[in-house]
Amino acid sequence: MQSKPTTIKEIARILNISPSSVSRGLHDHPSIGAVTKEKIKQLAKSLNYEPNNAAILFQKGKTYTIGVILPELSEYFFSVAISAIEDEAIKKNYTVIFAQSHDHYEQEVKLVEKMKNQRVDGLLVSISKETSRFDHFEKLNSFNIPVVFFDRIPPLKNVHYVACSLESATVKAVNYLLKKGHRSIGMINGPSTLYASEERKDGYMRAIAFNRLKFDPSLVVNCDLTEQGTIDAAGQFLNHKRKPTAIVVFNDYVALFLIRHFKKLNVINDYDIVSYSNLPIISYLDNSPIASVEQYPYLQGQKAANILLDLIHSPNSENRAYYNTIVESDLIINEVKE
Structure with a gap:
């Protein structure tokens, strides 16, 4: 032994x-x-003999670890963001602990508590689609554990965050479809609990109003981001009196669900689809979204990690301004189907 x-x-x-x-x-x-x-x-x-680094760091009041809580590590966006977070953490001799909420609020609450008990020096978070209460994050203030949100951020004022400009991105997406001649444009949005869903809807409404068209709320349908939820949302458009000819969808994963469903129904060529995330795989599809919003996950992860490390090493200050960093998006046009 x-x-x-x-x-x-x-x-x-x-x-x-x-x-x-x-x-x-x-x-x-x-x-x-x-x-x-x-x-x-x-x-x-x-x-x-080897020194007990954990005990030494504990005595110094730092563990040189940061925690990261994400919905799904397997998603391309988050895997790219993770690479950026690790790259920045390594530069400052930090270790990163990753955990998945699997888009469940209760799991997220448990993970925040575990991160606190692990005595992480700070926490990076992209919230779950179920999260509408944020007291589990606010409790970390009493333990001097700073939190920086990225991508999926809470609808709160006094938080540090990095996010993509989803409202302006949606304006670009809808304007692109309007220029292609579409006048009935549907939107399969995410859960209403997500601030990102609200941003997408606001951008949709802005573009419609700017082009002097009448906003039809029935053309914006929320879904739970699952395949069945996407199919249910699509069903509302298939039976709509103003059947849309183009659909803006929450992300590329929802777009893939929608494309598969429309192919089964043999109606895929009746719709132009625009999505978000710009996954590399969509450029290899026979029936791909005609455009997708690039949200720059590496840049978001990089900026979020640097903000967190700055908060950890900066002196505590009640008058500190909150970091609210917006990463500009781009609408990436794919090959237009004939």
């Missing part, structure tokens, strides 16, 4: 000196004589 790691107390017992003397000797403190210091180091080396 593997023996237990050697401790400072064990070295002190063998040399018949205090543990504090051993500690000072290992750190070349001038209060420890050269002979004693050499004995301490030689014994520590022979016993394969």
